[in-house]
Amino acid sequence: MAFGEFDLIATYFTQRWPTRADVELGVGDDGALLNVPENNQLVVVTDTMVSGVHFDQQTPARAIGHKIAAVNLSDLAAMGAEPAWLSLALTLPDIDHEWLTSFSHGLREICDYYGCQLVGGDTTRGPLSMTLTAHGFVPNGLALRRDTAKPGDWIYVSGTLGDAGLALACQQQRCAVSDSHYRRVLERLYFPSPRVALGQNLREVASSAIDISDGLRADLGHVLKASNVGARIDVDEIPLSLALTESVAADTAIHFALSSGDDYELCFTVPESRRGVFDTLMARHPAKPTCIGRITSEPGKLRLERDGEPWETEDSMQAGGYEHFR
Amino acid sequence: MAFGEFDLIATYFTQRWPTRADVELGVGDDGALLNVPENNQLVVVTDTMVSGVHFDQQTPARAIGHKIAAVNLSDLAAMGAEPAWLSLALTLPDIDHEWLTSFSHGLREICDYYGCQLVGGDTTRGPLSMTLTAHGFVPNGLALRRDTAKPGDWIYVSGTLGDAGLALACQQQRCAVSDSHYRRVLERLYFPSPRVALGQNLREVASSAIDISDGLRADLGHVLKASNVGARIDVDEIPLSLALTESVAADTAIHFALSSGDDYELCFTVPESRRGVFDTLMARHPAKPTCIGRITSEPGKLRLERDGEPWETEDSMQAGGYEHFR
Numbered sequence: 198m199a200f201g202e203f204d205l206i207a208t209y210f211t212q213r214w215p216t217r218a219d220v221e222l223g224v225g226d227d228g229a230l231l232n233v234p235e236n237n238q239l240v241v242v243t244d245t246m247v248s249g250v251h252f253d254q255q256t257p258a259r260a261i262g263h264k265i266a267a268v269n270l271s272d273l274a275a276m277g278a279e280p281a282w283l284s285l286a287l288t289l290p291d292i293d294h295e296w297l298t299s300f301s302h303g304l305r306e307i308c309d310y311y312g313c314q315l316v317g318g319d320t321t322r323g324p325l326s327m328t329l330t331a332h333g334f335v336p337n338g339l340a341l342r343r344d345t346a347k348p349g350d351w352i353y354v355s356g357t358l359g360d361a362g363l364a365l366a367c368q369q370q371r372c373a374v375s376d377s378h379y380r381r382v383l384e385r386l387y388f389p390s391p392r393v394a395l396g397q398n399l400r401e402v403a404s405s406a407i408d409i410s411d412g413l414r415a416d417l418g419h420v421l422k423a424s425n426v427g428a429r430i431d432v433d434e435i436p437l438s439l440a441l442t443e444s445v446a447a448d449t450a451i452h453f454a455l456s457s458g459d460d461y462e463l464c465f466t467v468p469e470s471r472r473g474v475f476d477t478l479m480a481r482h483p484a485k486p487t488c489i490g491r492i493t494s495e496p497g498k499l500r501l502e503r504d505g506e507p508w509e510t511e512d513s514m515q516a517g518g519y520e521h522f523r
Numbered sequence: 524m525a526f527g528e529f530d531l532i533a534t535y536f537t538q539r540w541p542t543r544a545d546v547e548l549g550v551g552d553d554g555a556l557l558n559v560p561e562n563n564q565l566v567v568v569t570d571t572m573v574s575g576v577h578f579d580q581q582t583p584a585r586a587i588g589h590k591i592a593a594v595n596l597s598d599l600a601a602m603g604a605e606p607a608w609l610s611l612a613l614t615l616p617d618i619d620h621e622w623l624t625s626f627s628h629g630l631r632e633i634c635d636y637y638g639c640q641l642v643g644g645d646t647t648r649g650p651l652s653m654t655l656t657a658h659g660f661v662p663n664g665l666a667l668r669r670d671t672a673k674p675g676d677w678i679y680v681s682g683t684l685g686d687a688g689l690a691l692a693c694q695q696q697r698c699a700v701s702d703s704h705y706r707r708v709l710e711r712l713y714f715p716s717p718r719v720a721l722g723q724n725l726r727e728v729a730s731s732a733i734d735i736s737d738g739l740r741a742d743l744g745h746v747l748k749a750s751n752v753g754a755r756i757d758v759d760e761i762p763l764s765l766a767l768t769e770s771v772a773a774d775t776a777i778h779f780a781l782s783s784g785d786d787y788e789l790c791f792t793v794p795e796s797r798r799g800v801f802d803t804l805m806a807r808h809p810a811k812p813t814c815i816g817r818i819t820s821e822p823g824k825l826r827l828e829r830d831g832e833p834w835e836t837e838d839s840m841q842a843g844g845y846e847h848f849r
Contacts, residue, residue: 227602227734228568239565241608248649276553278554284569288652317567323650323652340556
């Protein structure tokens with residue numbers, strides 16, 4: 198008997214994977230049957246990755262499995278949600294057991310770490326791609342949104358920006374960096390860490406949040422548009438890794454941070470009145486987010502400044518964030 | 524400025540689409556923010572369709588939009604769930620406005636009819652395919668499952684079986700039928716009707732249910748396996764359309780009904796003790812389901828009979844239901 202769809206799911210995606218008490222039926226029926234906790238809202242996010250677009254032949258299968266989960270959990274984090282259930286639609290050109298072992302391993306590491314359960318999905322034959330829909334909870338009324346930033350709010354970002362973009366530029370031979378820096382930034386491109394704990398900690402202090410998937414400039418732009426406000430950013434405050442600052446010129450590093458994608462850090466705003474609470478909360482946070490600027494009342498206007506003067510240089514690396522079909 | 528991802532969503536997938544009161548945030552933030560009604564469980568289903576596998580170049584885009592929603596709503600129906608929210612991941616090789624207009628039209632007709640809201644998703648560039656994740660509700664404890672059929676339960680199917688399979692066989696030039704019959708069966712292949720109302724009506728009478736997507740034999744087989752029971756089917760009771768019976772030999776028609784996919788009817792079981800309630804409920808149903816046999820206590824054993832004698836003939840058309848990777 199040939200290796201079929203049901204064997205595939207049983208072999209790679211169910212045995213010894215984490216299970217949750219709020220899942221009444223997971224993989225194996227027409228649908229999953231799930232219990233959302235009382236006084237919580239459901240948050241649903243979806244991301245697709247396509248071979249040749251979001252990853253290439255040299256990308257390890259384990260990284261692909263990790264990343265399809267990480268990018269979805271990053272969206273949940275940006276909503277302040279606790280991740281719970283995943284549904285995976287996997288399209289494969291053929292059954293490659295080595296690839297499937299590594300891919301499922303990468304996905305499962307995330308499920309194990311965050312206590313998520315794979316509750317369903319679909320497997321089909323076709324050009325390699327995958328769509329994950331992730332479900333999370335947030336207590337009623339506490340979800341973080343992108344349309345609620347207010348003038349005067351302080352703008353923060355987590356981690357450092359631009360590392361994944363540098364790794365991609367190296368792969369595309371637009372940049373060359375030392376081996377040790379390359380290993381470091383490649384890890385960020387292949388195995389991004391969704392800011393799940395930070396997102397949940399921000400529920401009662403942040404006035405808005407978004408995850409940085411298409412570059413700070415583009416994603417902060419979505420917040421400004423949705424909230425009908427502007428922003429002033431001090432480019433020298435943007436957190437950069439040593440790997441980035443030691444590899445490219447100072448202004449190029451800022452461009453990477455502003456315009457390259459795949460960071461999966463959070464960008465969020467905190468009202469002046471919540472800064473004390475925020476600082477107290479963050480005192481025990483391993484990597485305290487960095488304040489990079491402030492929300493203004495000019496709708497849609499993003500001012501980049503250095504020492505209070507406008508900052509704008511030629512962007513030879515990449516203009517604008519990544520948007521499909523543009 | 525080129526036509527981008529955000530323009531695409533705004534143009535084809537949000538303006539004047541139905542909205543629901545239980546959606547606090549739909550398309551446009553990092554995720555959708557949703558309220559599941561009290562005392563209800565969430566049901567989540569996912570289906571993918573890939574160009575060249577689930578449809579071909581001659582399939583009208585409106586049919587593809589209809590079908591990706593219909594196959595998911597059919598899964599919800601099989602769980603007894605009320606459909607509510609859809610999340611669409613759409614991968615397109617390029618921006619074809621004519622195709623997008625028709626596709627979105629087909630999808631929207633289903634959303635309008637069933638009062639579903641498209642609450643999120645992803646659009647990416649790549650080989651044409653789409654994954655839809657559909658969400659529905661079912662009152663606590665009333666979901667229909669496939670692992671709860673009991674010996675002695677009566678087996679029913681809705682509608683007629685095998686029509687979509689006949690249409691596909693005609694397209695693949697394995698059959699030839701009259702123009703009027705072809706139009707009729709092609710409509711069933713392209714625009715299947717999910718049995719949403721029936722599924723909800725069965726909540727308190729059926730002991731198990733599944734939707735028939737891969738052929739009656741394969742899908743009833745899933746019920747038998749999950750419930751650890753067997754079944755006896757009278758092949759002459761299987762409901763067939765005039766289009767099918769007038770187009771092929773009698774036994775071939777039965778083979779189509781048993782083994783071809785894409786019917787999207789429901790197959791369900793009713794305990795003897797609930798038959799009176801069931802008949803009363805179905806009296807006002809436009810197309811009363813047909814009783815085709817009974818559950819037995821032989822685990823996994825499907826007996827096909829005619830006049831009480833075993834029925835088994837050469838199956839020259841297609842053996843077994845459709846399963847990917849086999």
